[in-house]
Amino acid sequence: MLAKLNDNWGVLTPWRTVNELQKGFWGLLDELGDSVNRRLVSYPRITLDENEDSTVAKFVLPGYKAAEIDVSVVGDFLTVKAERQCEELSDNERYLHRERACGRFEETVKLPSRVKAAEVSAKYADGILTVTLPRQEEEKPMTIKINQ
Known part of the structure; x- marks a missing residue:
């Protein structure tokens, strides 16, 4: 008052x-x-798994189309880029709450070893991008048997 x-x-x-x-x-x-x-919200969740022959990277990218995602490998770096357009609202509409990010993102991950770039494969299904990165021969772990 x-x-x-x-x-x-x-x-x-x-x-x-x-x-x-x-x-x-x-x-x-x-x-x-x-x-x-x-x-x-705008950066994807990532899982990196490794086995004897390859590294597998999984990116959680719900709501994207495969054509909106770019994957590239240079040396031992994996880069994933994607862009999602923002929905246009009419003049009489407004957001009450929005967690879905729009715009562009780029994520680069350092891989644990060099890969055969020509053999890298990517699959996108159910909102998960799976990139399989075969390891170069000289980078594979080698088990050496000890003779007595």
């Missing part, structure tokens, strides 16, 4: 200054939360 009555005092109103600081603080927290959520 006091703040409303004193609202006509002008720039020197102490309650106005406190109110503006509070609005700025909450706005800053909202922006920080949005950027953290955007960062967490």
Whole structure:
């Protein structure tokens, strides 16, 4: 009540200054939360498995089409790029809550060994991108039997 009555005092109103600081603080927290959520949502979850012959990378990419995903291997780095277009809302619509990220992402993973780039294969099914990366011969682990 006091703040409303004193609202006509002008720039020197102490309650106005406190109110503006509070609005700025909450706005800053909202922006920080949005950027953290955007960062967490826009990057895929990754699993790297390894066996004797190859490394298998699995990326969780629900809602993408295979044509929107690019996979490349250079040396011992695997790069996955994808882009999802944002849905356009009409003038009378607005989001109440949105966790589905849109836009472009690029994720590069350092592989544990060099791979045969010509033999790399990728499969996309049920929102999971599976990239099989055959290991180069000299990179395969070798078991050496000890003679007595």
